[in-house]
Amino acid sequence: MAFRNRSLLAVSAAILALVAACSGSSRQGSGSAGGASGPIVTLSGPGAGTVPRSPAPGTATITETGSSLLFPAFSLWATSYQATYHNVTVRVASTSSGTGIDDASKGSVDIGASDAFLSSGNLVQHPDLLNIPLAISAQQVNYNLPTVPLAKHLRLDGQILAEIYDGTITRWNDGRIKGLNPQISLPNISIVPLHRAESSGDTFLFTSYLSAKTSPTNVQWSKNIGYGTSVAWPAHVGAAPPQQGNSGIEADCASTVGCIAYIGISYLHKATTDGLGYAALANRSGRFLLPTEAAGVAAAVKPFVPDIPANEAISMVNGPAANGYPIVNFEYAIVPGHFANPTTARDVKAFLHWVITTGNAPKYLGGDIMFQPLPAEVAYLADLQIARIK
Amino acid sequence: MTAPAPPAPGPRRAEPSAPARQVRIAPFVPDQRQQATHAAPIRTRRSLTGAGTPGVLRLLLTDLVAACVVWGALSAWTVGRHASAASEVVAASEPLSLAAQQMYQSLSDADVTATTAILVGPPESLTARLRFDGDIANAATDLARLRSASAGSSDSVITADLTAVSTGLPVYSQYVQEALNWDTNGLPLTAGSSMQAASDVMHVTLLPAANAIYVRQSAALTAASAQATGLPWIVVTVLLAVAIGYVLLRSQRWLTRRTHRRINPGLLVATAAVLISTIWLVAVFLSVRSDFNKGLGHGSTPAEELAQSVIAAQQARGDQVLNVISRTGSTSFSADFTAETQKIGPRPGSLLTTARASSTGVGAAEAVAAASAATAWYSVSAQVFQLDNAHQYAAEIARVIGTGPGSSEPGFTTLVAHLRRGIDADQAVFKSNAASGSGAFGGLEIGVIIATLLIATGSAWSLSRRLAEYR
Numbered sequence: 001m002a003f004r005n006r007s008l009l010a011v012s013a014a015i016l017a018l019v020a021a022c023s024g025s026s027r028q029g030s031g032s033a034g035g036a037s038g039p040i041v042t043l044s045g046p047g048a049g050t051v052p053r054s055p056a057p058g059t060a061t062i063t064e065t066g067s068s069l070l071f072p073a074f075s076l077w078a079t080s081y082q083a084t085y086h087n088v089t090v091r092v093a094s095t096s097s098g099t100g101i102d103d104a105s106k107g108s109v110d111i112g113a114s115d116a117f118l119s120s121g122n123l124v125q126h127p128d129l130l131n132i133p134l135a136i137s138a139q140q141v142n143y144n145l146p147t148v149p150l151a152k153h154l155r156l157d158g159q160i161l162a163e164i165y166d167g168t169i170t171r172w173n174d175g176r177i178k179g180l181n182p183q184i185s186l187p188n189i190s191i192v193p194l195h196r197a198e199s200s201g202d203t204f205l206f207t208s209y210l211s212a213k214t215s216p217t218n219v220q221w222s223k224n225i226g227y228g229t230s231v232a233w234p235a236h237v238g239a240a241p242p243q244q245g246n247s248g249i250e251a252d253c254a255s256t257v258g259c260i261a262y263i264g265i266s267y268l269h270k271a272t273t274d275g276l277g278y279a280a281l282a283n284r285s286g287r288f289l290l291p292t293e294a295a296g297v298a299a300a301v302k303p304f305v306p307d308i309p310a311n312e313a314i315s316m317v318n319g320p321a322a323n324g325y326p327i328v329n330f331e332y333a334i335v336p337g338h339f340a341n342p343t344t345a346r347d348v349k350a351f352l353h354w355v356i357t358t359g360n361a362p363k364y365l366g367g368d369i370m371f372q373p374l375p376a377e378v379a380y381l382a383d384l385q386i387a388r389i390k
Numbered sequence: 391m392t393a394p395a396p397p398a399p400g401p402r403r404a405e406p407s408a409p410a411r412q413v414r415i416a417p418f419v420p421d422q423r424q425q426a427t428h429a430a431p432i433r434t435r436r437s438l439t440g441a442g443t444p445g446v447l448r449l450l451l452t453d454l455v456a457a458c459v460v461w462g463a464l465s466a467w468t469v470g471r472h473a474s475a476a477s478e479v480v481a482a483s484e485p486l487s488l489a490a491q492q493m494y495q496s497l498s499d500a501d502v503t504a505t506t507a508i509l510v511g512p513p514e515s516l517t518a519r520l521r522f523d524g525d526i527a528n529a530a531t532d533l534a535r536l537r538s539a540s541a542g543s544s545d546s547v548i549t550a551d552l553t554a555v556s557t558g559l560p561v562y563s564q565y566v567q568e569a570l571n572w573d574t575n576g577l578p579l580t581a582g583s584s585m586q587a588a589s590d591v592m593h594v595t596l597l598p599a600a601n602a603i604y605v606r607q608s609a610a611l612t613a614a615s616a617q618a619t620g621l622p623w624i625v626v627t628v629l630l631a632v633a634i635g636y637v638l639l640r641s642q643r644w645l646t647r648r649t650h651r652r653i654n655p656g657l658l659v660a661t662a663a664v665l666i667s668t669i670w671l672v673a674v675f676l677s678v679r680s681d682f683n684k685g686l687g688h689g690s691t692p693a694e695e696l697a698q699s700v701i702a703a704q705q706a707r708g709d710q711v712l713n714v715i716s717r718t719g720s721t722s723f724s725a726d727f728t729a730e731t732q733k734i735g736p737r738p739g740s741l742l743t744t745a746r747a748s749s750t751g752v753g754a755a756e757a758v759a760a761a762s763a764a765t766a767w768y769s770v771s772a773q774v775f776q777l778d779n780a781h782q783y784a785a786e787i788a789r790v791i792g793t794g795p796g797s798s799e800p801g802f803t804t805l806v807a808h809l810r811r812g813i814d815a816d817q818a819v820f821k822s823n824a825a826s827g828s829g830a831f832g833g834l835e836i837g838v839i840i841a842t843l844l845i846a847t848g849s850a851w852s853l854s855r856r857l858a859e860y861r
Contacts, residue, residue: 232781
């Protein structure tokens with residue numbers, strides 16, 4: 001029966017794709033399918049198929065776990081989706097990107113949430129997995145300096161951060177930091193660099209920024225330590241107890257005067273409430289931008305859009321945009337290409353399509369979450385991937 | 391005075407001087423012949439005997455000629471079938487299997503080369519660029535050859551795999567080019583992610599499809615070889631020849647008794663033709679079978695095992711290189727590396743061990759050398775994944791792609807070089823034996839046709855002469 005259903009679906013998809021092709025749709029031309037009317041969105045191109053715009057009738061539960069950074073957004077999406085479709089319950093959990101990928105691979109959840117795209121290792125081991133971008137995120141660098149007003153933002157760049165994390169700069173009033181921040185009075189206290197305990201997409205992003213070869217220090221960082229979801233932190237960084245999740249590292253920083261930490265943008269409100277400042281980071285052009293500048297985050301993504309591969313795995317750290325914030329990334333849903341139950345597949349597809357269309361509205365991504373919506377071309381590629389789910 | 395001798399059994403000779411009264415007694419003989427002819431559809435031994443000698447002769451004539459024609463047709467068809475299969479092995483199956491194997495190796499080498507170039511950093515070396523371009527060009531050439539050979543094929547699986555490679559290869563090349571562009575523009579991380587997207591296409595689509603094509607071409611080679619040396623039809627042909635020979639011998643014996651003729655030249659020629667052609671047929675077939683079995687056992691089989699070793703070694707090398715880029719803490723590369731190296735050997739039952747056991751000469755020596763090189767490579771590689779687990783990425787990179795002491799790259803290159811030389815040697819063994827086997831069929835088909843004509847003509851001529859004596 002399942003085979004017959006799949007065959008029927010494949011034939012239907014092929015017919016619909018043919019109709020779409022005849023009506024002149026193109027790979028990137030039609031943008032997000034969110035504006036289309038009717039119960040099903042038809043797509044052409046690689047993995048052409050259909051994307052339902054509503055869940056199947058009958059009670060259903062969609063399960064999600066993973067990135068702590070995505071958790072607030074998923075919570076909001078789940079609540080709103082359930083309010084629209086009373087028959088569907090979306091259960092969300094904040095764990096880690098690694099857990100999200102692992103659980104989605106094993107099939108123990110329907111959706112894994114991750115700040116990082118799947119590695120080649122994940123894909124070779126689980127070629128059926130898809131990483132579908134849901135929104136754009138940015139990473140902030142926070143510090144606990146009570147004497148520095150929150151309204152003022154320290155200027156930091158990749159070189160200074162690398163020198164802090166490799167132990168070259170150990171005090172906040174170091175001349176090199178003061179050189180970038182002549183207007184701010186910096187205290188003569190030790191810097192306590194914090195890092196994440198678990199395999200983390202945030203660590204991947206932050207160490208990627210430190211590995212961008214913008215200075216000899218960063219070249220050395222790239223050569224000696226490099227980037228990864230986990231890295232061999234220098235001894236003095238490793239001495240500080242690592243923290244679990246964004247909430248853990250934020251709480252630790254809030255209680256440690258002199259700390260510095262990398263935290264996902266969705267925790268900015270919490271961080272500032274707890275008295276943590278956030279830095280303006282230098283991009284490749286040497287311009288300092290804040291993670292809260294929506295235009296800067298959106299601008300950072302723009303140069304990459306034409307070259308985004310079909311699986312939408314791309315690193316956008318320290319990109320070429322002159323006015324782009326340097327640490328940006330897509331937040332991903334990790335989902336299997338095939339579900340045992342076709343109804344679950346339809347429900348997951350409908351939910352993910354809703355997230356990248358309705359769920360990308362400022363109402364959901366604004367406020368404390370501070371994500372940015374996907375560009376139309378990226379949402380279209382995401383829909384193509386959603387259409388491949390069977 | 392002696393009593394008159396009883397009339398000798400056998401044909402009645404027309405005696406011009408015989409008394410007319412004796413001739414009048416004869417009318418019963420034609421009647422007997424007529425009865426035998428009318429009884430033909432339901433012949434039995436009794437009725438044949440009842441038909442008399444002419445009936446038996448007529449029966450022998452028709453049956454021998456018919457059997458001879460059947461044998462000739464069957465022999466020619468069998469020889470043609472085996473010769474065609476042997477020729478197919480030499481001219482088509484073996485080259486296509488080689489093309490499929492080369493395509494896989496080119497694709498895999500291209501991926502490792504491009505990934506290494508990204509890791510080393512811009513600008514990519516001219517050597518790396520030329521090697522990558524050469525790999526892609528070679529893969530495209532082999533793909534075109536395979537597509538051309540499968541044009542019009544009803545094998546939908548191989549067609550789908552060939553389509554997957556031909557549509558995936560440009561996508562892969564595009565991602566690699568984007569990666570190199572990002573790298574040149576000072577964005578090594580984006581280059582790494584583009585290279586990862588390229589490698590995903592390679593490992594999820596291209597290599598599995600290329601491997602499936604290789605497996606099917608290899609199976610086609612084995613099937614063609616089996617067809618060239620298969621037993622059933624040749625056994626039927628020989629049995630029929632033996633039966634015809636037996637009938638010819640019995641016929642001659644019977645005629646000797648009936649006619650007192652010791653020699654029936656036509657039947658003698660037919661018997662000799664059956665004997666010679668059967669011995670020729672059996673000798674050629676045994677020779678071909680021996681050649682092909684030798685070629686398969688000592689050439690094709692170890693060559694395929696060594697080719698699988700190259701594929702596994704490239705996969706393991708890819709695990710090392712890709713792991714340096716992905717850095718996610720995933721153990722999948724490490725696990726896959728271990729699995730691939732266990733497949734290669736040289737532990738008992740591994741590819742290298744079985745290849746070494748069945749290879750001869752240079753092939754065996756290269757398999758032994760490859761086993762030593764593999765052990766040395768594993769030893770150097772042992773620390774690579776430990777360094778990755780400890781997040782010692784700089785040391786890991788030095789081990790994986792460095793040129794200094796402790797780098798695993800030279801060990802991998804040495805291993806693959808031995809394997810490729812072993813494959814070349816084993817394939818030469820196969821080609822030589824297959825060509826020799828295929829050549830042995832030369833002239834046999836014509837020989838069988840000539841033998842058939844001789845048997846049929848000899849039998850017909852001899853028996854019709856005897857039959858004519860009764861008219």
